[in-house]
Amino acid sequence: MSASDSNSSPTNCSSSTMADVTDLAEPPPPPDSTTTTSTSTYPSASSSSSSSSSSLLSPSPPLELNLPLSWPPDGKLSLDWIHNLIACFDWSSKNLLPYELPSVLPVNVFDSLILIASKMLHKEPNCLSIDPVQPNSDSGADSVSTVVVVGDVHGQLHDLLFLFRDAGYPADNRIFIFNGDYVDRGAWGLETFVLLLAWKVFMPHNIYLLRGNHESKYCTSVYGFEKEVLTKYGDKGTHVYRKCLGCFEGLPLASIIAGRVYTAHGGLFRSIHVTPSKRSKGKKNRRIVVNSDVSCLSLGSFEELSKARRTVLDPPWEGSNLIPGDVLWSDPSMTPGLSPNKERGIGLWWGPDCTEEFLKKHQLKLIIRSHEGPDAREKRDGFAGMDEGYTIDHVVESGKLITLFSAPDYPQFQATKERYNNKGAYIVLQSPDFDSPVFHSFTAITPRPKANAYYDYIDVIDSDEELDLTSMVTA
Template sequence: MDTEDFQQAEEFKQKGNDCFKHSKYQEASDFYTKAIDCHSTSPKAAPYYSNRAFCQLKLENYGLALEDSKTSIKLDPNFVKGYYREGSAYLALGKLEDARNSFKAAHKLQPKDTDINEKLKKLKQMIYEKEFLKSIEIQHTPLVIHPEDIIVEPSYNGPKLEEDNQEITAEWVLNLMNWMKDQKKLHKKYVWILIKRCNNILKQYKALIDLDYGQDEKLTVCGDIHGQYYDLLNIFSLNGNPSPSNPYLFNGDFVDRGSFSVECILTLIAWKVHNPNVIHFTRGNHESKNMNKMYGFEGEVIHKYDSKTMEFFSDFFQNLPLCYVLNKKVMVNHGGLFSNDGVTLEDIRAIDRYQEPPDTGLMTDLLWSDPVKQNGRHPSKRGISIGFGPDVAQKFLADNKLELLVRSHEMKENGYEIEADGKVITVFSAPNYCDQMGNKGAYIIFKGSDMKPDIKTFSAVEHPKVPPMAYSRNFLNLF
């Protein structure tokens, strides 16, 4: 890299750094790309790849982060940050042994670095825990919940359920929402009752559910809410509470990241138990044990309740359906489409969803895949599943006599994005994601008369000063 190219690259790098400081990660990534383009094969370009990898980690594009990290190491095998970013990407993908090997390589170069040593110590603990849990793992059997064994203290004055089968009215749910809005906990006994009753409803469903709405009926579809309880309350304030005339479908990722995930999921469960037809939900990639362990929900549940309650939530997540089809026209699922052609709605309906998401297959694609601008199928920017092009979407919809795919799974600046000539819509309902992205949220209203998407956007509202990831395990400070 000659002097002029290097100076130009450093200017782009500094602009990228400035954007990064203001949480403008995509803009920062674009500037680092310009720095790389000045001379992508010089060892001096290693920091640019590493910086871009850091942006991709922030954007949750872990596959791209891994690629950039590996390139920075290839350009400069002594560049410690390259190994650090590589280890972070592997950790985000749940590849703990690979992550430890990356940090070992960083340790070899800087053996006295206390941060690297701390990461290695935590990874050792995580690997031990993972191996221990695997050693005692048994084939899935539904957990039996016994709320009757729990004593409610006389001092508790929140919402109550005197009997397992007590009717849950709309007024009871609204009381619960207001109780939790004041950062008060629903008693564990009643949490268990709600989960138990909701499981009994969900077990009647297939992996794919057909919903049909009459000409004058409507359905609101929301995307990720990620533990942002006060933004969930705002959706109901703007669009009305769930009711037979105002039903909702929440498209996965109710938990993790935001530190009010318990409140989000309990609100949705309570409405579902009140009336199964006013709330529908699909499973997202964050409704899984690995993600909950890393991104805060497990820590939050244990902090607010205990590990047994977390077991019941994990079991509940396995009962969630994976996909809805609305009026035989619109398919709604969290991630996207499939690694191979020829998948039918009957194939989806037949998926055994009572499991943790596997590494590959139809279930994983439904939870993890993303649309891309180029035709064809491409390696996933996340490192899991695939990216599918407009032609893949159009063929799948045509083969299954559908008109539109609605999916979530990705933060969008305006809360939504329309792709594939209008055949794919991403909807994301967590505004100012993680208190730093500055994005809007969105939801979509479908009317039975035409099933055309009516997209509404909204901004974030204030919430109590509990930061995102407040209950996540400390190793996520890697990011």
Template sequence: MAIDLRETFLEAEEFKKLGNDFYKEKKYEDAIDCYTKAIELDSNNAIYLANRAMAYLKTEAYGYALADSSKAIELDPHYLKGYYRRASANLALNKYKESLKDFQTITKLAPKNKVAKEKSKECEKIIRQILFVEAISFDDCKKSVVDDIHLDSIKVEDSYLGPSLPSDGKVTEDFLKSLISWFKDQKPLHKKFAFQIIIEARKLFAGYESLVYVDIPENAVFNICGDTHGQFYDLLHIFEINGYPGPNNLYLFNGDFVDRGSFSYEVIFVLFSLKLLHPEYFFLSRGNHETVSMNRMYGFAGEVKAKGTELMLKLFHETFCCLPLAYVVEKKIFCVHGGLFSEDGVTLDDIRKINRFQEPPESGLMCDLLWSDPMPQNGRSPSKRGVGLHFGPDVTQQFLAHNQLEYIVRSHEVKDNGYEIAHDGKCITVFSAPNYCDQMGNKGAILTVTKNDLSPQFKTFTHVPHPDVKPMAYMNMGTMFEL
């Protein structure tokens, strides 16, 4: 019996070692598989669980990471890495109070741990900021940020040599070209023109319903792009290989324009400018990262404060609340950032009636639209992310049949080839941030259809070089996933 236990231990250790090797190579899914095999051999080893939690963090499976790290702590209440992993998972889910408790536990177990002390202070600071914002928002909840912006009083200095909007404030082709060139040199847009663009985009988005119907013109193509996540130079590459928007080349960017990549400021201004230039040919939908809580953690808030102002960030957040939640193309293709619902019988009219002018709630239709993911099994299950749910092929089929649709296009998940076809061809994921976060090695993709042929065609592409600014350079809490 002792020999069998010894052999089991050695086999489990071998899987752990292999998992560690995969992790170092940034092959996180392979690492997860190896750690899982080690856990199957020895489910009471806290190290195996903490290692898998770390790999889950890298793949954004925060719900799973939370479960594994909690189990590791259960097995070994003095295991510091278990607390670190759980704190990181809670940070990713914007649960700062829970993270603070774990960092405080680490400081009790290891009083000389400087990292835990620093993270505790950062958590406390963020909690105070959130409480302050909530307090002033409650006092002045009906006031628009626009009321505090007085464009006529903002002077453009003679020293400013960047792109300028014409006197009527309308975005032109020349302005867009100048803006892109200026951004390539990593220079910020003057705040007067920045405010003008956001204000006009806000007005435009506010005029849409939460669900927008789009018809494709004859002899035109309709392109759907997934997450761009602040990868400005890859965004420009999309237009270089696939053409800029126009009457015969329509685009829908399917959410998650900002965060993670450190050029989110440039991405969002180019996208908003394109929307103002081509309102009938260019569309944007809201993703789960077009939200206050995600921006606070994943970089956009810090980036806008660095390149713009605090007031500009507030205006962005107000504008994000105006973005439509979903589109129906040619009455047959349902486009949404995340996925489907925790309940049956949802109609397109139900989606149209959602009050989207708010931060997403933690449950309900709006949350599901922004956060959910498909799974291969029938039915529904809790999400690996800790928010939203997993939905199966039967859920997809029922929703499509109920609403007389052909298939779903969604984004929200990195895919090795830039896209994935699931649920018998009825649920397609498209992701357009190649080499996501400079480490995943994935391709990006564009999905294209025409009015007379709604069968999806795909164009894939690889990443292009960008200036030496690391992803998440403006991220709150620093390197939380390296703990």
């Protein structure tokens, strides 16, 4: 089956529309397994979004909101705390100016949250092993969780809130895996990332946050997140931004679900052939030679992935630490083989033969990656577009390769007159095998609260092409 007709293959596909997330006093009931539909929309954005508005005219928050947010005295988050966080972010995004966010999320509360979350994330391995089936010593029966996989969200807070309402929140029987790109291009990247960190701190074994290529210093300086944070936190903005960068460095690179499904933001990675070259002056002056001959490219192993140094602000495109850049930046190809990704200037292209080799070698059935929205896909000959929020790119003997994108109506700010109007999607994996994806597509929340872009979306390219590699850190 070709990529162009892959979306017509038999799949369980449910389609969701808009939902109101303003009532968050109680957790929502989990959606049933059939199509979920809701027609309510967001209220109109407050006129206080205008740059000429004064903070003195900002409306008072509803009495049910606990503002400003405060860190729990015992340092332990609760479900009520997170629901209040969601409601506060939802309200402030519609009623406050960006620089008023500290009146909702004070810097000291942000610091407490990101410190705990960063420590958790840095302790996790490069590639997470996630087992949705756990023995239950009390009942004697296994405890089985559903797994929800989410692609790029790009600061589209309100679409993320809908996704949680539609799929159900993280719970004892529901695990979330986010595939990176939480920030940039959208207006609420900071709120989006903070919310996900709060869930991680509250339920560390039921939500996993992988790194995307936009969780880097280079991308966030070009595509808006740095300016967003500086705008929202003023003289404390540099401090908040640096804390975020430090947290980005700790995000794991990939996951393996139930021993059957591999997930990563970009995808596959190369084997690094390192040859020590001896010198007469002893071990101290030994030179390490990395084989850069592209004709010798081969797929890497999970052992190599586990040893890669992920704590770099900008994954390098040259040297001996290439695996993080491959995992975050690579793209599939219809051409067989493994080759440098010349379009992006970093990472790889891999063909269907490489997908088959990778699946067969590691006894996997499915690869779920993200990284490509509708803007990138319209330039990729032979690949299906991102109209439904996902594509099935390779179908091989051992399984499938899927690209998943969870930011509907993307990008939020667009230079062209015609919008892509793409849907977002998430994937549900269930027992017994966890390798038969159930796709849930959903449309964007409308109208979005009014917001200004934090980057020059007219002149800045939309598909991460032609990177200014010389400005990236190569350590």
